[in-house]
Amino acid sequence: MSEITLKVNGQLLSVDVAPDTPLLWVLRDHLGMTGTKFGCGIAQCGACTVHLNGEATRSCSVTAEAISGAEVVTIEGLSQTGGAVLQKLWADMNVSQCGYCQAGVLMATAAMFKQTAKPTDAEIDALVSNICRCGTYPRIRAAIHKAAGMMVAEGAAA
Amino acid sequence: MSEIDRRSFLITSGLFSGGMALGVAPASAAEPKDGTSHAPWATDGSGGVEMHPWISIAPDDIVTIRVPTPEVGNGAATQVAMNVCEELQCDWSKVRIEFASVRRDYLEKGIYTVGRQPMFSGHGTDPERMKMALQLGASARERLQRAAAFRWKVWQDEIDAKDSVLTHRPTGRTLRFGEVAAEAANVLVYNEPDMKSEAEWTFLGKASPFKLTAPAIADGSAVYGIDVKVPGMVHAALKQCPVHGGKLKSHDPKVVLGMPGVRAVVVVDPAKSRGVPKGLTNPVGMGMILTTAQSGVAVIADHYWQAKKALDALPVEWDLGPGGKFADEKAVYAQGKAALAKGKGPVIRARGDVSSVKGGKVLDASYATPWCENAAMEPLNGTAMVTADKCEMWVPAQDQHAALWVAVDETGLMPDKVDMHQTLIGGAFGRRTASDDVRMVVAVAKEYPGVPVKVIWSREETMAQGRFRTPIMTRFKAVLDKEGMPEAFTAHTILGGLIAMMSSLEDSPYVVSGAIPNAEISSTFLPYHVQTGAYRGPCYNSHSFMVESFIDECAAAAKIDPLDYRLRLIDKWDPAWGVVLKTAAAKADWGKPLPKGEGRGIAIANWPNAGLRKNGTTVCCVVHVAVSRSGALSVKQVDLAFDCGKIANRDAVAAQLEGAVIFGLNSVINEEITLKNGAVVETNFDVYPMMRIGDVPPVINIHFDALSGDDRFQPVGEAPVGPVAAALGNAIFAATGKRLRQTPFRKARLNWT
Ligand code: FES
Numbered sequence: 001m002s003e004i005t006l007k008v009n010g011q012l013l014s015v016d017v018a019p020d021t022p023l024l025w026v027l028r029d030h031l032g033m034t035g036t037k038f039g040c041g042i043a044q045c046g047a048c049t050v051h052l053n054g055e056a057t058r059s060c061s062v063t064a065e066a067i068s069g070a071e072v073v074t075i076e077g078l079s080q081t082g083g084a085v086l087q088k089l090w091a092d093m094n095v096s097q098c099g100y101c102q103a104g105v106l107m108a109t110a111a112m113f114k115q116t117a118k119p120t121d122a123e124i125d126a127l128v129s130n131i132c133r134c135g136t137y138p139r140i141r142a143a144i145h146k147a148a149g150m151m152v153a154e155g156a157a158a
Numbered sequence: 159m160s161e162i163d164r165r166s167f168l169i170t171s172g173l174f175s176g177g178m179a180l181g182v183a184p185a186s187a188a189e190p191k192d193g194t195s196h197a198p199w200a201t202d203g204s205g206g207v208e209m210h211p212w213i214s215i216a217p218d219d220i221v222t223i224r225v226p227t228p229e230v231g232n233g234a235a236t237q238v239a240m241n242v243c244e245e246l247q248c249d250w251s252k253v254r255i256e257f258a259s260v261r262r263d264y265l266e267k268g269i270y271t272v273g274r275q276p277m278f279s280g281h282g283t284d285p286e287r288m289k290m291a292l293q294l295g296a297s298a299r300e301r302l303q304r305a306a307a308f309r310w311k312v313w314q315d316e317i318d319a320k321d322s323v324l325t326h327r328p329t330g331r332t333l334r335f336g337e338v339a340a341e342a343a344n345v346l347v348y349n350e351p352d353m354k355s356e357a358e359w360t361f362l363g364k365a366s367p368f369k370l371t372a373p374a375i376a377d378g379s380a381v382y383g384i385d386v387k388v389p390g391m392v393h394a395a396l397k398q399c400p401v402h403g404g405k406l407k408s409h410d411p412k413v414v415l416g417m418p419g420v421r422a423v424v425v426v427d428p429a430k431s432r433g434v435p436k437g438l439t440n441p442v443g444m445g446m447i448l449t450t451a452q453s454g455v456a457v458i459a460d461h462y463w464q465a466k467k468a469l470d471a472l473p474v475e476w477d478l479g480p481g482g483k484f485a486d487e488k489a490v491y492a493q494g495k496a497a498l499a500k501g502k503g504p505v506i507r508a509r510g511d512v513s514s515v516k517g518g519k520v521l522d523a524s525y526a527t528p529w530c531e532n533a534a535m536e537p538l539n540g541t542a543m544v545t546a547d548k549c550e551m552w553v554p555a556q557d558q559h560a561a562l563w564v565a566v567d568e569t570g571l572m573p574d575k576v577d578m579h580q581t582l583i584g585g586a587f588g589r590r591t592a593s594d595d596v597r598m599v600v601a602v603a604k605e606y607p608g609v610p611v612k613v614i615w616s617r618e619e620t621m622a623q624g625r626f627r628t629p630i631m632t633r634f635k636a637v638l639d640k641e642g643m644p645e646a647f648t649a650h651t652i653l654g655g656l657i658a659m660m661s662s663l664e665d666s667p668y669v670v671s672g673a674i675p676n677a678e679i680s681s682t683f684l685p686y687h688v689q690t691g692a693y694r695g696p697c698y699n700s701h702s703f704m705v706e707s708f709i710d711e712c713a714a715a716a717k718i719d720p721l722d723y724r725l726r727l728i729d730k731w732d733p734a735w736g737v738v739l740k741t742a743a744a745k746a747d748w749g750k751p752l753p754k755g756e757g758r759g760i761a762i763a764n765w766p767n768a769g770l771r772k773n774g775t776t777v778c779c780v781v782h783v784a785v786s787r788s789g790a791l792s793v794k795q796v797d798l799a800f801d802c803g804k805i806a807n808r809d810a811v812a813a814q815l816e817g818a819v820i821f822g823l824n825s826v827i828n829e830e831i832t833l834k835n836g837a838v839v840e841t842n843f844d845v846y847p848m849m850r851i852g853d854v855p856p857v858i859n860i861h862f863d864a865l866s867g868d869d870r871f872q873p874v875g876e877a878p879v880g881p882v883a884a885a886l887g888n889a890i891f892a893a894t895g896k897r898l899r900q901t902p903f904r905k906a907r908l909n910w911t
């Protein structure tokens with residue numbers, strides 16, 4: 001066990017965990033933040049996506065020791081980091097079915113918007129490659145395009 | 159509501175007016191006060207005054223509706239709340255849902271048990287439950303109005319109820335629902351109020367609010383089974399014999415007991431299932447006990463990662479059992495092939511005399527579908543605490559009755575000693591119906607009594623221990639008459655699993671309508687060692703794929719357009735089917751020429767009652783594909799028309815149909831479980847391909863134009879899964895001339911010149 005310090009959603013936290021514990025389980029088990037989901041454990045599905053130092057990262061596949069001191073944003077902190085528009089759209093457009101994958105999808109989407117304000121379909125395909133077994137993909141794409149439109153409109157107004 | 163129903167409803171509602179008639183604690187008192195965090199999807203939770211076990215109203219007007227329907231992602235729980243809201247006339251923004259407690263249902267003699275498959279996640283519009291919900295809403299509204307009339311000393315019929323406000327028309331005085339709820343709860347209603355006619359509905363069929371779960375999903379606060387937190391909880395990682403039916407031979411706990419956080423290594427032994435207490439029979443619904451415990455071993459630790467690491471390090475030896483002798487899946491399927499080669503099996507439906515048909519063009523084709531895994535995104539899991547006289551559990555069950563009775567069977571406790579908390583469900587598609595997962599959770603917790611244990615299957619374990627889609631092989635023969643229409647049709651089908659249904663083969667309208675005058679369907683049941691279960695439209699998904707592909711073969715042999723061919727066979731039998739076919743075809747520009755290498759395919763089917771007119775949900779898909787010369791397949795467009803009678807929530811229906819199209823496409827293109835030495839090979843998404851956002855067709859059109867308006871609100875989530883597969887195969891045939899009779903299609907070479 002070793003003491004690891006992280007900044008999670010703006011809060012400085014320290015946990016005592018085995019150094020090889022994946023960030024996913026640090027968040028879920030040790031910090032009690034269960035919004036980040038376990039899907040596959042091998043960086044395939046994206047259910048566990050968080051922002052690690054600002055970048056979309058599959059938290060099942062980074063260990064605690066590798067990221068000591070890092071800054072992490074999870075779905076619980078998304079609304080404070082500009083994701084509220086997305087979250088509202090996700091509800092309004094009834095994107096989710098079971099919803100289990102959607103925290104990861106939202107985190108991947110929010111990270112994409114940091115790179116590009118108006119993502120193309122190809123960019124969406126590449127950057128929001130999460131698995132959704134319920135098949136909400138058409139709605140995810142529609143919600144992303146709508147969000148881009150709203151953000152562009154907001155930007156123009158500002 | 160029939161007279162008898164009405165009367166029993168009256169008694170029920172009389173008993174529960176004022177709450178406590180049976181001496182059962184009010185719902186709010188049962189809410190755990192120990193900091194247990196499974197809100198907001200708690201059972202037995204929430205404050206407010208109970209109008210009925212289904213409905214509570216709080217002073218701030220929040221209406222809590224306890225739905226007997228778990229939420230698997232199809233919006234069924236929201237639908238039940240909408241049904242209540244239509245008659246209650248409450249403000250939708252003030253409505254919350256909780257999952258009704260199956261224990262309370264048991265204690266209060268089936269208070270939530272209404273309709274077919276009560277407390278199963280599939281149906282928000284089950285006809286009886288829908289009527290019950292509407293009547294309960296009307297009854298609560300009536301009592302609120304009466305309470306207001308009493309308070310104001312005015313005639314009740316001068317009081318309107320709308321958006322959670324009661325208004326006295328002559329004076330304009332108002333009261334909020336929450337202000338009179340306590341008095342209303344004490345009002346006894348001897349004559350239930352009439353319900354609105356459907357034409358008077360203002361909400362159902364009109365509004366498409368987003369699912370009530372949506373905001374919590376979007377902010378990460380939604381609580382699935384895997385998210386449950388109970389004070390003092392420990393974690394278990396579970397491993398069962400990789401070959402289904404095998405047994406634990408030996409293991410060496412010493413090796414791992416000293417690892418950090420590890421508390422215990424426990425063994426699950428099927429012989430330790432205690433059985434349902436004598437004299438009890440499981441009375442309801444789908445909650446049949448279909449499962450037994452599987453031999454396995456679990457490591458219990460403070461945290462999941464510790465448990466998993468220790469489990470990986472635990473030396474384990476298995477006695478693989480009879481399944482271990484199969485080198486691969488082909489060796490297992492060889493049993494089916496041999497049975498198929500023997501000719502027919504026991505005949506389950508016959509019409510005319512197939513042997514009397516001589517001459518004519520003969521078609522003979524064999525089809526096969528493999529095991530597939532439900533692959534819900536939430537791995538199997540559950541939390542339970544078992545003591546000598548109690549079992550409390552928090553589980554993402556698809557059928558609460560099944561979960562309750564499985565726990566009773568595993569612990570030997572009376573049902574009133576089993577308390578089950580239903581959580582949100584991260585997908586299931588049938589996987590969580592039989593509650594074999596709940597049984598394993600309870601079986602593990604039983605070995606570590608008095609402590610809440612959260613058991614998590616890794617993804618690998620979830621997939622290795624699937625209850626897979628039943629593999630099916632069918633050999634079809636048809637003899638075509640001079641016109642090219644089938645005069646005789648035979649099918650022999652081999653079903654390799656526990657779930658062995660014949661929907662859409664045995665009751666195919668081509669057969670039951672008499673359109674094909676001579677038909678014979680036979681089936682052979684071959685239980686392989688690999689366990690099977692429900693997989694979105696069980697067995698139907700295979701049968702409808704095969705029948706609709708084979709009919710396409712007949713049309714091609716007869717040189718008749720596949721749409722015309724189907725219309726000739728079924729348009730007269732049930733014109734609603736013809737409308738569905740014609741709508742999908744017209745919307746998809748059926749018949750419009752396409753460039754070389756492109757093609758359209760069409761297929762139609764009905765779940766769950768193809769053989770009955772005005773029943774189930776009929777779906778027709780037209781799929782448009784492009785296949786490159788080198789054989790790369792792309793699905794350009796899917797057009798879907800359907801008839802489920804009527805719809806209560808248009809957007810929710812569209813979402814289910816979209817999702818089912820994608821599920822069906824993934825199933826037919828990608829999915830297959832194979833074996834090595836009897837054990838599952840594909841245990842994670844690196845080798846079990848799943849469509850991602852870039853793989854889905856760019857255009858999926860859901861057309862509502864074929865709805866008949868017949869008096870039914872049938873569920874739509876399963877119906878597309880078979881026809882979309884057949885339509886894809888038929889489109890590939892149109893594009894390349896290659897007929898695909900086996901899935902997954904990704905294994906087929908589609909190149910053409
Ligand atoms: S759980 Fe991390 S990518 Fe699937």
Ligand code: FES
Nearest residue numbers: 098099132133134
């Ligand atoms: S909404 Fe269920 S997995 Fe995506």
